Amino acid sequence: MDSTLESMKDGESTVGGGVEDVYGEDRATEDQLVTPWTTSVASGYTLMRDPRHNKGLAFTERERDSHYLRGLLPPAISTQELQEKKLMQSIRNYEVPLHKYVAMMELEERNERLFYKLLIDHVEELLPIVYTPTVGEACQKYGSIFKRPQGLYISLKEKGKILEVLRNWPERSIQVIVVTDGERILGLGDLGCQGMGIPVGKLALYTALGGVRPSACLPITIDVGTNNQKLLDDEFYIGLKQRRTTGKEYYELLEEFMSAVKQNYGEKVLVQFEDFANHNAFELLAKYKTSHLVFNDDIQGTASVVLAGLVASLKLLGGSLADHTFLFLGAGEAGTGIAELIALEISTKTNVPVEETRKKIFLVDSKGLIVSSRKESLQHFKQPWAHDHEPLTTLLEAVKAIKPSVLIGTSGVGQTFTKEVIEALAAVNERPLIMALSNPTSQAECTAEQAYTWTEGRAIFSSGSPFDPYEYNGKLFIPGQANNAYIFPGLGFGLVISGAIRVHDEMLLAASEALANQVTQEHYDKGMIYPPLTGIRNISANIAAKVAEKAYDLGLATRLPRPANLLKFAESCMYTPNYRTYR
Numbered sequence: 124m125d126s127t128l129e130s131m132k133d134g135e136s137t138v139g140g141g142v143e144d145v146y147g148e149d150r151a152t153e154d155q156l157v158t159p160w161t162t163s164v165a166s167g168y169t170l171m172r173d174p175r176h177n178k179g180l181a182f183t184e185r186e187r188d189s190h191y192l193r194g195l196l197p198p199a200i201s202t203q204e205l206q207e208k209k210l211m212q213s214i215r216n217y218e219v220p221l222h223k224y225v226a227m228m229e230l231e232e233r234n235e236r237l238f239y240k241l242l243i244d245h246v247e248e249l250l251p252i253v254y255t256p257t258v259g260e261a262c263q264k265y266g267s268i269f270k271r272p273q274g275l276y277i278s279l280k281e282k283g284k285i286l287e288v289l290r291n292w293p294e295r296s297i298q299v300i301v302v303t304d305g306e307r308i309l310g311l312g313d314l315g316c317q318g319m320g321i322p323v324g325k326l327a328l329y330t331a332l333g334g335v336r337p338s339a340c341l342p343i344t345i346d347v348g349t350n351n352q353k354l355l356d357d358e359f360y361i362g363l364k365q366r367r368t369t370g371k372e373y374y375e376l377l378e379e380f381m382s383a384v385k386q387n388y389g390e391k392v393l394v395q396f397e398d399f400a401n402h403n404a405f406e407l408l409a410k411y412k413t414s415h416l417v418f419n420d421d422i423q424g425t426a427s428v429v430l431a432g433l434v435a436s437l438k439l440l441g442g443s444l445a446d447h448t449f450l451f452l453g454a455g456e457a458g459t460g461i462a463e464l465i466a467l468e469i470s471t472k473t474n475v476p477v478e479e480t481r482k483k484i485f486l487v488d489s490k491g492l493i494v495s496s497r498k499e500s501l502q503h504f505k506q507p508w509a510h511d512h513e514p515l516t517t518l519l520e521a522v523k524a525i526k527p528s529v530l531i532g533t534s535g536v537g538q539t540f541t542k543e544v545i546e547a548l549a550a551v552n553e554r555p556l557i558m559a560l561s562n563p564t565s566q567a568e569c570t571a572e573q574a575y576t577w578t579e580g581r582a583i584f585s586s587g588s589p590f591d592p593y594e595y596n597g598k599l600f601i602p603g604q605a606n607n608a609y610i611f612p613g614l615g616f617g618l619v620i621s622g623a624i625r626v627h628d629e630m631l632l633a634a635s636e637a638l639a640n641q642v643t644q645e646h647y648d649k650g651m652i653y654p655p656l657t658g659i660r661n662i663s664a665n666i667a668a669k670v671a672e673k674a675y676d677l678g679l680a681t682r683l684p685r686p687a688n689l690l691k692f693a694e695s696c697m698y699t700p701n702y703r704t705y706r
């Protein structure tokens with residue numbers, strides 16, 4: 124017998140990796156009957172108001188009889204496909220992206236499976252709505268657009284009581300937590316408590332793109348105040364009206380949170396740190412990576428997705444990574460995280476020490492090129508990049524002096540890849556590689572149109588937020604979306620299904636390689652360095668399988684026995700949003 128089936132039969136392992144599927148709902152095939160459990164059997168009005176089980180007009184005649192729904196619904200019976208068609212029509216009728224976002228969030232609150240079906244089946248169209256760029260605007264206006272709170276809020280008021288707060292959450296079997304403190308929301312700065320839109324959006328992607336069950340996902344915002352004066356002055360602001368707590372009080376709250384998470388959900392719950400400011404992000408990661416299953420998406424997920432794009436681009440550019448010179452605008456979480464993983468990958472492939480491979484990677488921050496003469500005053504995460512070089516204050520000077528082949532924007536500041544900068548890059552490269560990673564679209568270092576026109580159609584371009592294909596001189600260019608959304612759902616799913624207890628750099632490299640391997644000749648022929656998002660579930664399954672493989676190889680996986688075919692196992696564990704039939 125296939126070891127996957129065997130492990131399902133023995134009742135020890137569970138679908139979704141480590142969390143028990145008590146009611147057999149996830150194991151049932153689509154034509155088997157399941158019971159719609161809440162705390163009791165939901166029926167009638169309660170069943171229709173329960174987003175996890177509601178099917179709207181798709182309740183069958185039989186279900187309407189057996190679940191006391193007669194008269195509560197109009198007579199027509201719909202299918203999920205027809206509901207999907209109707210909803211897509213109504214979403215497309217909204218012209219303003221934020222209205223589409225609100226419509227999607229309301230759908231999630233009403234009918235969870237239909238929400239995920241829409242998102243999965245229309246991923247390219249709806250990702251920019253539930254994720255970047257629209258989620259950024261939603262966070263900016265979060266207080267005014269939401270009628271019902273989403274996720275879990277842990278503020279300074281809850282100090283000493285965090286375990287109790289976690290226990291107020293209705294679900295017990297949590298596998299993935301995405302947590303933010305709202306201080307660096309995309310490239311939009313400190314949005315305080317309104318940052319909740321980010322964990323909510325990231326976890327929707329965990330389910331839609333990665334296959335983690337929605338009930339196993341927990342979005343959390345830690346509210347330690349905000350330094351955003353506009354929010355502090357806003358009478359409708361939903362968070363704590365005080366300036367941010369720092370130092371001992373901040374770290375004590377985080378420590379209580381991390382301990383409570385482990386105590387409540389065990390060793391194998393994954394905590395993804397998201398959109399913390401860099402003065403806390405590196406420290407939190409360093410502190411908890413040896414005791415908890417944690418990773419920082421902005422530092423590590425981003426690094427993995429960018430490395431995948433770089434490796435894939437070698438098919439178009441020729442040579443190896445070691446042949447390239449890299450220049451970054453922005454030396455924070457994303458910039459130094461990516462730089463470090465590139466250096467590690469080159470070191471792994473060439474056996475050259477990482478101290479050496481770093482030497483062809485240069486970073487510019489708000490004060491100019493990072494050089495050894497600045498070393499004393501640099502934050503610790505910038506120090507490895509302080510090379511011996513004359514000080515330069517602008518990006519343009521740096522491009523002219525360093526002559527990079529790859530230019531990566533991680534500054535959070537829009538329009539910083541100016542015409543002069545891109546022309547200087549194009550002057551020294553036949554095919555300049557440009558990544559404008561800052562989000563949302565307003566913060567992108569340049570647009571797709573600018574990258575293609577200023578390089579006369581020679582650029583290989585990708586960006587953090589999506590840009591439409593652009594036609595230049597009769598040729599259609601398809602920009603890639605270099606966004607950690609390609610990585611974190613599959614990476615996290617791989618950790619969950621293997622019961623991993625720690626995240627290791629080799630897993631990031633494995634995820635990166637798995638993503639790069641999904642780029643086919645057909646994609647290269649179109650100049651693409653990332654596979655289309657339409658295949659993301661398959662991509663995530665492949666990433667999950669490779670990450671799980673690494674977890675087993677490194678002795679970090681606890682789900683035993685190791686499934687014989689990890690890809691099949693990953694696929695078999697993925698949540699699918701099709702309706703179930705109720706007995």
Ligand SMILES: NC(=O)C1=CN([C@@H]2O[C@H](COP(=O)(O)OP(=O)(O)OC[C@H]3O[C@@H](n4cnc5c(N)ncnc54)[C@H](OP(=O)(O)O)[C@@H]3O)[C@@H](O)[C@H]2O)C=CC1
Pocket residue numbers: 307308309310311400401420421422425428452453454455456457458487488489490532533534535536539560561562563566586587588605606607608
């Ligand atoms: N595409 C993707 O998947 C991802 C994209 N991002 C995006 O990357 C951006 C940065 O995020 P993150 O690294 O976490 O942020 P950080 O705050 O950690 O880093 C920002 C860096 O940019 C530098 N910087 C700011 N303004 C300028 C300027 N005008 N010129 C040169 N450098 C400047 C800062 O300099 P200094 O240190 O001197 O202050 C700092 O080094 C955000 O917009 C975010 O949305 C982040 C993660 C993933």
Ligand SMILES: CC(=O)C(=O)O
Pocket residue numbers: 255308309310398420421561562587606607608
């Ligand atoms: C994509 C992402 O994580 C960010 O922009 O912060």
Ligand SMILES: [Mg+2]
Pocket residue numbers: 309397398420421
């Ligand atoms: Mg982020």
